[in-house]
Amino acid sequence: MIERFLHHLRVELPDADETATAARTRLADKFPRTALRRMTHLGLLVGSALDGVPLGPDDALVYASTFAETRALEDFLGSFPAASPLLFQTSIHPGGVQQVLIGRQQPIARLWPLAGRTRLVEQALLTALLEPAPCVALVGGEERGTWMLEHAMAAARPFAFATILTHELAGAAARTAFRPGLADDESCPSLEDFATALAERRPLGWCGAGGAWTLEWL
């Protein structure tokens, strides 16, 4: 069995129709003014979820987002034929979390940005559990799209979460574990389901990736 304990848990679940402008006002005190005006909605939510998290240069971060920087992507596509360099940079996965860490000037050892969908939560957890770093940040989120949402290529609501996985039981809020064994795959929680479970302190369990997964609250 592989397990880690969850410390520092924060979830951002704003109203589904929150805009980046509204988030910029709501979260203004968490970011330097110069950085704030350039940050995307997802970057703001991820930054808020990571607020106060002490990461060091030997730590690792696993970042999960199916749709990533949707609005920057939409706007960059709209900037052609005079392509915008700023939107190009911002649209590239994993820009959401890079905005935050660059703003903090926070180097880290390893960054694992995942971009799947069906088993994204399971794969992000597996990536985090296989990390040898003593402190692993597990971060995820989405921002709401506009025209891409109309074509089911973007999230319908914004959200983000961040938690720190360590081997330390003391002070932990929850435990996540993977027990290898023969088991047929079951449906894996979506990224939004996972964020909601974290917010509600709701346990999770399913089978996949050749074993059984649990999220238990302590």
Add this chain to the structure above:
Amino acid sequence: MHPTADQLPAGIEVCDCLTPFGDAAATATALLANRRALSLTPVLGRDGGDLVPLALLGAMDETLPPRWLPALRQLAAAIPVDDWGSAHTPVIITSSNFGVGSLYAFTRDHDARHLVHGTPFASVEFLRQEFDWGEHVHVFSHACVTAHLGLAHAARLLHAGLAARVLVFSFDFVSPFVAGGFHSLKILNGTMPAPYAIREVGAIGLGDGAAFAVLTRDAGPFRLAAHTLHNEMFHFTGNRPDGAGFAACAASIAAAAGGRRVWVKGHGTGTLEAGRLEAVALARHFPGAPLTGWKGSLGHTLGSCGLVELAVALAALRGSGSPGKIPGTVGGGTTSFTDTVALAPFSVAEFDGAILTSNAFGGAHAAMLLTYD
């Protein structure tokens, strides 16, 4: 201080790539002959624009089905048969572009059929169905170090006993989306790239590329013995001016290489500042080791470059010569940042390993140690 490298050796059962020159063997042969796949091409394809160096497998403009599908079918035909996408034989897809050219096409012609493969998850699902893979397809996207992540993660899955065999599959095809983006940053311009060369203007080229590797727990004659990663988080498109990020990654992989005699395949896109920092850091940590780079010919294959260039390196090592030869830095200038830059092919006879590196936006650095008998 530098990050600790993963030292989880994985055997390379099979590895191949597809570039405008053909498969890995054909690509290595072309590089040994100092040929360039890059040619000056309108940056927005049929929409025109400035001429920039691109190395393409056909016209850049997106098609229906996507223009990368026939190439990926051709490449995938060489993948050994297995129950790919099962829990114990997972697939790891690495890319920085996926099907984004289809999104660009949709914004031009509003044909919704492009959207079936326009986003990362959609293009991966499209491939999963095309190749009849199961659900266990991991998807990484970290700009130009992405393929390194896939290979490193595969080694972790193997050593944790969670996978018996892992298929790492990577593809990046140039579209007006990415060419226009790099052109807007002014590093994709009308100049051919000259990796590691001292000159007035830096320039990169972009190239189509796809590759795969099947990694196993069995050692085999070729092994990925170590991986290291480091993320500066200094600037979106720039590196720390003191070169600390390059040094951290180079020191880590040098420690893993121990006393091996290695040659180095660097990132070498053709940008000036990053090229200088990279060449200096690698020369310091691998004194005397020849430094080569192939993006002056193939262009930068972006998220796939780490795997495409690994396949080329393996093909060169398996080459028909005795001993085999490694291609030099195609397109390099007469004066380089360091005297370690190899401008001509060199013999592998005196080496028993290679360091392969890639770098990316955000000051991301990746390196791996390839060892062979």
